[in-house]
Amino acid sequence: MSQFANVSEAGGDEIPSFNGSEKAKASDFANYFCSYSQIFHQKQMLSDTIRMAAYHSAIVGNPNCFKDKVVMDVGTGSGILAVWCALAGARKVYAIEYTDMAKNAEQVMKANGVDHIVTVVQGAVEDIKLPDGVEGNVDVIVSEWMGYFLLRESMLDSLIRARDKYLKPKEGLMFPSHCDMFWAPVHDKEDRFQIQQEYHGSMGDWEEFVESTKQTYGVDMKCLEGNYEKEQNEYYLLSSKWSELPSEALLAEPVCVKSFDMATCTIEDSKGILPGCPAPFQFECESDTTLEVSGFAGWFTSDFRSRTDSDGKDAAPKVDNPVVLTTAPGPYTHWGQQVFYFKSPIMLLSGEKTEIEGNIEMMRSKDNARLYNVKVTHESRRLNKTSGVIMNRNPKQDTVYQMP
Secondary structure, three states: OOOOOOEEEEEOOOOOOOOOOHHHHHHHHHHHHHHHHOOHHHHHHHHHHHHHHHHHHHHHHOOOOOOOOOEEEEOOOOHHHHHHHOOOOOOOEEEEOOHHHHHHHHHHHHHOOOOOOOOOOEEOOOOOOOOOOOOOEEEEEEOOOEEOOEEOOOEEEEEHHHHHHHOOOOOOEOOOEEEEEEEEEOOHHHHHHHHHHHHHHHHHHHHHHHHHHHHHHHHOOHHHHHHHHHHHHHHHHHHEEEOOOOOOHHHOOOEEEEEEOOOOOOHHHOOEEEOOOOOOEEEEOOOOOOOOEEEEEEEEEEOOOOOOOOOOOOOOOOOOOOEEEOOOOOOOOOOOOEEEEEEEEEEEEEEEEEEEEEEEEEEEOOEOOOOOOEEEEEEEEEEEOOOOOOOEEEEEEEEEEOOO
């Protein structure tokens, strides 16, 4: 393992904020937390109107869940969620922030007149010390922890440990309360083609570089061509891409590939869609014109609703005004969608239907526990819509993508 690997010594798939060495924590700060200490980065998230509207509606729109309650905001950032919790009637709010953004959050509390309710605590939620009596007695944990395709960044680990240590087991609420990961085939020919062109352009540049280096300096670098090609292939063709897809890009009804009940999910759940338990999918696509299936897209929804688990569904306060935050193709969110492009598209033809089936696995990267690799297995066949005769069949393919 590299000395700069962003994982905990406790295990190759544990984030460094849990039981990591000082070196591992320093690497984690440089690779992950550092950008969150910048107001510019916070501004990007605060400018996401769908994100902001969902959290505002969920918190301020459900005062019965916050009135006279003790609340914890995990990863408070600039502190806006903590302000809303105070305005919704919370008796006490602990706003936890690992980075120096905590100092800015303190200013926000004072400027908005809630510093007598909100205490900003700087540190990892796994390490902080709160007053006696807080453990096991927090009424609501609020957090905006979600990453690309929900799990990227692995902040869910920290949230689960905070929940298990601080939240009231039966009466406590998690905001959001439930999260789902979705998967669907999409049409995005222009971007897929552009990525292919960039890959081929990069390889063309290499040929020129090799020839120029040999002629100018007398050194033959062609021996590195295989390794260079592998690097470029992984970067351009075997890495998911952030995209802002329109709703029309969807070619079939999405399927949910994993669901999380935030009151009960475990650290093992947060590690992904693990080998041995892949998430299956099956799609049927049709088009009146010739159209390509460019790849698959992944995104998530986060719900703010009442508890549904057996321990909490009757004991916890009801969320009278449920809210759904969606990052599906359509209106912009900073999460967008992660698109996993095919090297060669699957074609849809008029008068025929195309069936695509397979499964996905999602595992943490060995060198950085906050990043994931996604293995996609799929096969397809085209059938005449009238007779059902199979017109063409594409064999099963296994592709492993990096989700950087």
